[in-house]
Amino acid sequence: MAELNQATPADFTLLPNDRKRNNETIEKPSLSFMQDAWRRLKKNKGAFISLWIVVIIALAAFLTVPYANPTTTSKQDVNQQNLPAKVPGNIPGLNGMQKVDGQRFDAYKKAHVKQGEYHVFGTDQFGRDIFKRVLYGTRISLEVALIAAMIDLVFGVSYGLISGWKGGRVDMIMQRIVEIVSSVPNLVIFVLLILILKPGLFSIALGISLTSWTSMARLVRAEVLSLKEQDFVSAARTLGTSPVKIGLRHLVPNISSTIIVQLMFTIPSAIFFEALLSFIGIGIPVPMASLGTLLNDGQAAFQFYPYQLVFPAIVMSVLMIAFNLLADGLRDAFDPRTRD
């Protein structure tokens, strides 16, 4: 206090007059919600790298249709059965050498493969190129996952919107249905569905989303329950906006982050579930191939030709890890409070 008393007017400077006008402006450019989330996502290294991995894998799978399609992937060549992986250059493990009874030999030379012909991931028991099959299988897996996510989006979100918006008895009955569906193991629901529908890309995606829509519906309902009490919704109501329009124009944009994050978690679990079904032989039917089919084929031959299992397994695992990390990152980016 003593020091304060000693202060003289000379210690103070007068503020310049124009300062008054400026101190109300915000120095930083204002960011929209999505821009802010994007900025936070970029800071999360793991999630950002995962985003690129997902993009690269998806591009590789979808842009290589002329190279890896059902025609090229089912081309069989008896002379080139079970060739190990070979890439240009002499990299140990990837140089086409095979070991049988302790003897190493060049499997490509033995099979009379032309100089300069490479099978990056090797070939399977029918002489089909595994790299092409992995590209094609990844595409099918991603397609199934995307269709499942779309069904989830349309059905799960509308179910949650209606349930939360209507409330009361409608909500009660709709929630009981969700409870009943989610207390049945997903495999069981899927098997019952597959007994009536022929297995195929769409029916498998439908079967997967039949079990996964419940969590989307639950999340959306919970958000709607709290949003519908807010003033902007009553304002819209008072102005006579129709419930459908309120739902699509006012509620959905406000819960878009929840929906996006949930979709990002749906995609890897759909990939996983599809692979599991194909692995046990009730998934994608034979002329098609998914990562699960490839893993199943690889597992059958892994004692003698482990690379037939390892390459699809690596692709599958990388894809799953990238999707999961990306989904985690998005959740943190949209809601910074959840970060620990």
Add this chain to the structure above:
Amino acid sequence: MSGMIKYVLKRLGIILLTLIIIISITFFLMKLMPGSPLANAARLSDTQRQVIEAQYGLDKPLIVQYWNYVVNALQFNFGNSFQFQNQPVSTLIAQRIGPSAQLGIQALVFGIVFGIGLGAAAAVRRNTAADTGLSIIAVLGVSIPSFVFAALLQYYVGLKLNWLPIAGWEGFKFTILPTIALGMQPMATAARFIRTEMVDVMGSDYIELARAKGLSGSDIVWKHTLRNSLIPLVTLIGPMAVNLMTGSVVIEKIFAIPGIGGQFVSSILTNDYPLIMGTTIVYSMMLMVVLLITDIVYGLIDPRIRLSN
């Protein structure tokens, strides 16, 4: 306490309702299936046909057949298997449920025990290299499908190192690899969950108080932090049980384990409808019972949760 009993009764009612719905769906699906056991029996005389239909109850009206099916199914009587001649489905399931249950429980225990350990270790040493390493393990465990992991374990531990048997079911040694493969996902889930919970609890006031009282670090971790973080873990057991059921179907196939999962797969592939339906109902029932038990346990150990609400 009476609220609790009311709650349990209500839940049992919902379970019964769900089961009846599933049984109804399976019944009408079976009726929808093309073909009948007698489709190929043009050579049978009408009397023979009537005798056979009466034997299987097919001469009665559909609604009576439906009623009989529901009543029988609720008593675990699902009829005879198509692929194993004249073997009742209930016997087939009963013979094989042992290994499945053992595998499931072992995987759950393995997952939870190691998950708690890893999660607690990560929380105590948070923001160190150990924490990062553990979170990488957790991400791998959640992401890598159990069957990929199983196949890799089989190849490296079973075939290359020859430490453990590759497949079969003849003693504890045979259960280790499948248990690890199946338990990886619950372990990773539990580890992530425990870490987040513990970090959360560590920031709370009562931990601050315990520290102010001068309690030792390990006392705070074990008696105050970990204990309170364990309670919400119970809610994870339900979703884990679903994953274990789905996962066990593949794991049993890979490791040639004589459980109901492997049998389920073969029944699907051979269109053995009675066996499919029986397994379906048993799976649903097991899951619902697990969900009910976890809810009750959660209510008992956490007084803040009121079951009656």
